[in-house]
Amino acid sequence: MTDATVSTPVTATGPEPALEPASSSRAQKRKARKKAAKDPKRKITWDRVWAQRALLAMAVPLLLYQILFKYVPVYGWAIAFQHYKPGRGSIWNQQWVGLENFYNLFTGVNGERFRQVVVNTMGQSVLTLIVGTFGAIVLALLLNEVKNLPFKRILQNITYMPHFLSWVIVASLASVALSLPSSGGFINQGLMSLHLVDEPVLFLTEPNFFWEIVAGTSLWKELGWNTILYLAAITAIDPGLYEAAEVDGAGRYRKMFSITLPSIRPTIVVLLIINSGWILSTNFELPYFLGNGLVSEKSETIDVFVLRYGYQLGNYSLAVVAGIFKTLVAVILVGSANLAAKRLNQETLV
Amino acid sequence: MSGTTVAKPLARRASRGGSRRRKRTVEQIIFTTLNTTFLLALAALMIYPLLNTLAISLNDGNDAVRGGIGIWPRVFSLQNYNVVFNMTTIYQAFFMSVLKTVVVVATNLVFTSMLAYALSRNEFIFRRSITLIFVLTMYFDAGLIPNYLLIRDLGMLNSFQAYWVPTIISAFNLIVLRTYMKSIPDEIIESARIDGAGEFRMWWQVVMPLCKPALAVVGLFVAVGSWNSWLDTLLYNSGDQALSTLQYELQKLLASSMNAGMNSVAATGSAQSGGQVTTPIALRSTITVVAAVPILFVYPFLQKHFVSGLVIGSVKG
């Protein structure tokens, strides 16, 4: 597809992302927007506030609502600075210990282990995010190529269903799939019948496979579900764009890479930025149920650790400390990702 | 672009065949074959766990314990479903779950889209700061206790309000909708504005209909989340049986079955006296099926909004 296509009348009414396959025009537009941002007109004046009273009426009540339900309860974080015991009643009727809980977590008896746990969490999470995002985009593109509507619908319905199974069931199925052939391990069965291995492999006893197993299992469960947002984004693409491209002689792959992908790029970028903040908030059940003594140096994540040393010991403060740590990391990561996206002239979160 | 775009895919397909070069057609066939094969293989891999769960749920409980059931029950039995549907609390809980899900979805769609509309307007002065305030809420959690105390102080313990009032908006869905709305061409908004539409009318009558695919997605997310949640029942409403939800009741049933399994040696009897009518493993599968089936029906219903390819331009024409 050439730039000429972009300027055809067809695209003039198309959705904004569809306008942007060619980088030059997008950059121009951004620049124009930035200029507008610095315009003195953007200054907040009472006149402007009054002019936007309708928008404010839409936003402010919900803002207050959000502050009440999300921000006000954050006083509960005081627990992080206490030796909190629920038995003492009110949160203000507790023993204050300053930063002791933070020191305990990062440098205390479990300090070394906690650092390992953070590394494991990030490893599993980043791998899951990459595999999951890539897989979902590919599946969305392939589904988009299916022209038979009923078939497409059935496929979608099937692929999104594993999302409704609990992690416990999925972990159990994964564990069986990875076991010895005599226990129903069809992966080993397959590998052996293809003569790729001579002896069955005990995948779950091998630390170096663990992150991949977590990522693979998550992919299996959430692939179809993760595709939904991309499919919705694809629907916003103006079919006229494809037609124009066809007129220009663009092939299937050309259309995929020059129209579809650029059109859903804002969605991809926004989801990646959002997800970057959840890198320390991984799924709990997979590492918990699939982990074992032989792979613990790779399997244990923050949440598993917090369960063992926080909740199970009645140490609520530790759980809150870990939560604050996760939030701080999340804010830094999301901030950086957002900044990077802005620098690269991509869609941003904020 | 004309207003007939909705019908266009058909027209396009019809017109395509003749204008294609032969080479393209061969490539087309190969691609379609490969793609179909791949997607079918993927579907098989994805549907296996479901069929497996279904097969176990339809299998005799004591036999299911042995494992090794594939996609077909080994010893067919409806006993597990009998146990679930004989639970007297389940019907009211089902109704409550439906009611809760409907209310949560409706309120979420209205409020989230309203705010998303405001935040998608480039000229809105507090756009960035408000977005930031919402975005941050995705990354922290105040903890159970302060949240509980807030609900208590608002007088919403053991009330239906506790299900929907605290969750009328979610930051993630807000971003999803806002991103989608931003992709709506300014021209549409401008022309509506020239026609004299105010912001509320613009949101409700112009932007909302254009956002159907995104609204369908957000509706689905919210519905599934609300349907599957049980922590709110446990924390706020477990004192009132009338407010109990399906997921919570099923969770309790599973716990009681696991407990029975653990103690069943107590009744270490002969085979003649019969085992427990169900086992935790079989019941867990059954519960998964019972809890998932109602919500699975939501998807095909919403699916039409983002499969057939809604075309924004068509609305304008």
Place this chain on the structure above:
Amino acid sequence: MKRNLRLGGLRRAGRQLTVAATAMALIALPACTSDESADDSETLSPSNPTTLSVWITSAQQAPAPDNKITKLLKDKLGVTLTYEIVTPDNEDQKIGVMLAGGQYPDLIGTGDLKQRFLEGGALRRLDDMLKTGHYPDLAAHVKDDIKRMSYSGDEVDKGLYIFPNYNRFYGDITGGTYYGPAFWIQKRVLADAGYPDLSNMTLDRYFQLISDYKAKHPQTNGAPTVGFEILASKGREWGMTNPPALLAGSPNNGGVIVDSNNHASIYADKDVAKNFYKVLNQQYNAGLVDRESFTLTFDQYTAKLATGAVLGMHDQGWNFGTATQSLQSAGKDENTYVPLMPVYDGVTPWYADRAVMNINQGFGVSVSSKQPKKALKFLDTMLSEEWQKTLSWGIAGEDYQVGADGVFSRTDEQRKNYKDITWRSHNRLDALLDMLPKHQGKFSDGNAYSPDDQPAEFYATLSDYDKNFMAKYGNKKTWLDFMNKVPDNPKYYPAWNIKLSDDANQVNQQLTDTSVQNLPKIIAGNPADFDKNWQAYVDSLHKVDIKVYEDAVNAGIQNRLANW
């Protein structure tokens, strides 16, 4: 520490004491409108209906609305119960917010080992109320064990708050099934070996039996026969860590062995442990231990046992009931298990212990109850033999028969109902009974507390295979007969439920984690590396502050020796 009581609770508790002191006078007064006087008498009768709110931690189901015992409570006592039942999995979250909220139902049935309701000031101290003499069954229930049952910490006043729900026994303990820890072996292995003598069992003999059988029968129903399964699935790692103490002749004290001077020390790093894991390491490499042991989820473990292919494992009896039941329903009685008690040379086995009272678990009356006396009277009434029989056996003629000799028995139909969770929700109050104090042991008419404990009932339900199997072992009548004779518990016993400081708990958790992470590597390792691997394990154990843990346990033991 009274300051920890919420203000309201404190005020009400003070008021209640006065009321209790003048209880006699108040009983005679007619009912009036104030809150306290709604609780004017301890009698429960249909003419004066009472509604009690009951909070229960239990995995048991709530009763169905048409439950027949619910109806009986209403007809005979005028009592209506409103339940809030929280499963043990959800208990932590719910207790946290309840304490923060400070409003409680009349009765709280807690299973919380961390004593959060008690120390959080949610429960009413009951000593003075019991002294009034209006609660005879409860008073008799606690009389001999009041010290053990009472709270002795520092967070709230010392005294009685909770009636333990299990294992306060009346008379002989009966029963046929063994729930405790053992090295289990399939009956077919013993049958095949000609029913060998099981006394003086050692690890070597145990594994020899298994290996002989496995050599003869490498396949079971088409699947490879598994010699020995190690239970190491999530949350059940005790299957792997506990055996050394039992082999050394120590009863289940958790992570410690307590010597004859009542001094506790951990055994994970001692020779009793090393010798056991050395044997496991050898057997693993000889192919007798399942290679998959460490990666099995609990479902997979259960499934393996249920296929009948596993010849032996170390486990506690209650943990694999589902598998046993599955085997029985498939008619594979020869693949079910018998408990064995291997020990080191010169040691007397102490596998079976005398069941320990569940202190800190059971019902208490909440501080916010407006009718504490009625609530307590309800507990008292439920503890009467008449109600205990109704709750445990059911209704005579419907759920069981009374023989001409007065002995209770059941038909097959009644036994089947008893196992049906749907039937139970309509005909039993399982969740309530789970938390109520019980008349375990024997009733005054000689019948056992429940059908499960009735010796004749037990024997009647055995299959012919099992009866025959028992006959081969000198006419044994129950599986308990295969275990050691249960000695009296030491005064402090058991050490595993001593309440530890936060630091000691953390150390304990670290010790467990170290074991769980290292033992599989030792067992699955090359035998040539055993000593090296073992040393690495001991080194990492010694990095943990073991002394903090041992000191805390020993302090607890001394405290119990002095106070119980």
